[in-house]
Amino acid sequence: MPLSSLIDDLFDDLSRPGMPWQIGSIAACMLVGWLVARLVRAWSSRRPGHEGSLHTGVASFTHVMAPLLVVGLLSLAQFLLAKYRFHTNIVKVAIPIFWSLGVIRLVFYLLRRVFARRGPLDESFVTLEKIVALVVWVAVVLYITGMWPDIFDFLDSYTLKYGPKKSSQVSLADLLQGIVTVAVLLMLALWAGTSLEERLMGMTALHSSLRAALARVSRAVLIVGAVLLSLNLVGIDLTVLSVFGGALGVGLGLGMQRIASNYVSGFIILLERSLSIGDMISVTNFTGKVTQINTRYTVLQGLDGVETVVPNEMLISGTVQNQSLSNRRVRASTKITVAYGSDLDVVMPLLIAQAVGTPRVLEEPAPGCSLSRFGPEGYELDLGFWIADPENGQGGVVSEINKKIYALVQSGDIKLAYPSVDTRLLDSHIASIVARITQPGADSGPVSN
Structure with a gap:
């Protein structure tokens, strides 16, 4: 059995003098791979102009780089040990293990770069990563134990029919290979589209709409190209797409x-x-x-x-x-009603002075104050001003100006208008009632309303 022969080879290596060289080679390759990844991560963090998502992507890719470097170094160590007549069975087992670790981290890196850029990971995404890791580890175990060829032959012998013709059939192994090929190429296309979009969005010399359009078109082209290439690699005739x-x-x-x-x-x-x-x-x-x-x-x-x-x-x-198609300047205003009798030649410049110098208020066009109409209580004035950041709203700057006007009202420099009620008819009616009650011999009949 392949598994028993593998165990015999491992125990045979443990009894040979070359075993420490294999263990030392594996430890040295792991240490060198880890140190190189750390150095690359530190170098990328010190480079100017590589902050943000690009720096995060480089730092994340160093986790993928470490096991891949270990695989390369182990392959070199296996060649050197075999050249000097040492057994390499332990190194042979270590290489697919680190290969699987690199593949798992690469898949996680691509998935996170594509699907988890805008927020925290949800539970379904973490579950997907666990499923991918489990599938990869199972495949590695089958490969190490030598059971993979037997399973592949079984899958290749089991065929599925998809048409009336005898030739219209596909083996289960080809179907699984096609699914894996499509998934890998599509994931690479999505990752390339995401990386290209980040680079385009960072090019401030281009208009934001043009950057977004180029990013969307490039991602669509990459996805369509990946699907067509994967179908061609699987062996599906592209004429069926008609x-x-x-x-x-x-x-x-x-x-x-x-x-x-x-x-x-x-x-x-x-x-x-x-x-x-x-x-x-x-x-x-x-x-x-x-x-x-x-x-x-x-x-x-x-x-x-x-x-x-x-x-x-x-x-x-x-x-x-x-509000900002061709000009980002937007007019805002606040209204105030001052009492009749106020000197408008004094009040209106005073109100304009409150808007001048307020944060976010533009100096040009300058703030202005106008007499809107003669209201029932007083003069209705409109204090207008311009801002250049409408995306931040108008409430904050209007509140600041209103607080300055409130200070003028408190100091008595401006007199606000108050609603007035004509009480003359009511006062005369009450006076007649009081006179009739207080006069001697007044009529004690009912008082009409």
């Missing part, structure tokens, strides 16, 4: 119009640059800052932190108010 294309066209015509419309609208938004990341927009009942422009939807973050997912079709077919 049938799939016809079915997809029927599906788009029957039930996927809105999805296709959202995708097309997303590319239109990115290419024509009607919206950019960071713009403050209002669409239907939603107002917020554009934080993401995806191919199917756009994410708006309101001033209260709530995020709204808006389908791209709404941004194309509906009316969108963009």
